Structures are given as structure tokens and as C-alpha cells.
Amino acid sequence: CTATLNPSKGSSYYDWQCNPAVDQRVLDQMEGTIRESITQQGGQVREIELTRVDDSRMTGSMVVVDGAGNEGRATCTATRENQSSARFAWQCTPEGQAPAEGQ
Numbered sequence: 584c585t586a587t588l589n590p591s592k593g594s595s596y597y598d599w600q601c602n603p604a605v606d607q608r609v610l611d612q613m614e615g616t617i618r619e620s621i622t623q624q625g626g627q628v629r630e631i632e633l634t635r636v637d638d639s640r641m642t643g644s645m646v647v648v649d650g651a652g653n654e655g656r657a658t659c660t661a662t663r664e665n666q667s668s669a670r671f672a673w674q675c676t677p678e679g680q681a682p683a684e685g686q
Contacts (some may be wrong), residue, residue, distance in 0.1 A: 603669050613641055613661050614669040617673055625650045631659070640661040645675060 584601040588594075603609055610633050618628040633643035641661040648654050659672040671679045 584604065600667055601665070602667070605638050605641060610635065610641060613673065614643075617645070617659060617661075617675060622673070629644065629654070630679055633659065633661065636677075639666075641671070649676075660664060 584598045584599060586597040586599050589596045596601060614631045614633055618631060621628050626649050629646040631643065631645035633641040636642055639662060643659050645657050645659055646654060647657055653679050654664040657675040657677040659673060661671040664670045665670055
């Protein structure tokens with residue numbers, strides 16, 4: 584959380600802004616979101632691992648299998664939509680393919 588003094592509302596009034604920290608729960612949720620989206624697109628995620636960069640970003644990689652059984656590795660990032668958001672936009676870029684994006 585951050586608190587900023589708001590002098591227009593008085594000498595002791597603070598505007599608060601709290602966002603969820605990127606902890607293991609958030610990492611697991613984002614991995615699940617990516618896994619579900621890739622599955623809906625016809626792929627299968629064999630493994631995925633994201634790590635915390637800071638409270639606005641996660642990075643990692645996954646191994647995905649397409650509908651034809653071809654296996655490939657992808658690099659993934661998830662970035663908080665904006666400073667006041669609890670939502671993250673993600674992008675996974677398989678080797679040699681266009682990025683898959685989601686929220």
C-alpha cells in the first residue's frame with residue numbers, strides 16, 4: 584500500500600492505494616490463467632513457471648504442445664495493467680511464432 588498526503592482535503596488526509604503483492608498465490612493464479620487460455624486455443628501446457636520480478640511484473644517460461652503434438656518452449660511475461668489495477672496482462676512468445684496474449 585501507498586499513502587499520499589492530500590493537502591486539498593486537510594493536513595491529515597491521505598489517499599490510499601493498495602494492490603496485491605506478487606506472491607506465490609498471485610504467481611499460481613497467473614500460471615493457471617495462462618494454462619487455461621492456451622488450452623482454450625487448442626494447446627496443452629506441459630509445464631509453466633513464473634517468477635516475481637517486482638510487484639508489477641512476472642516472467643518465466645512454459646513448455647506447450649500444439650494440436651499436432653509438436654512441443655515447444657515459450658517465454659512469458661505478465662505486467663500489471665496500471666499502478667492501481669489488480670489485473671495483469673500477459674504475453675507468451677513461442678519460439679518462431681507470434682505472441683499469445685491475454686488478461
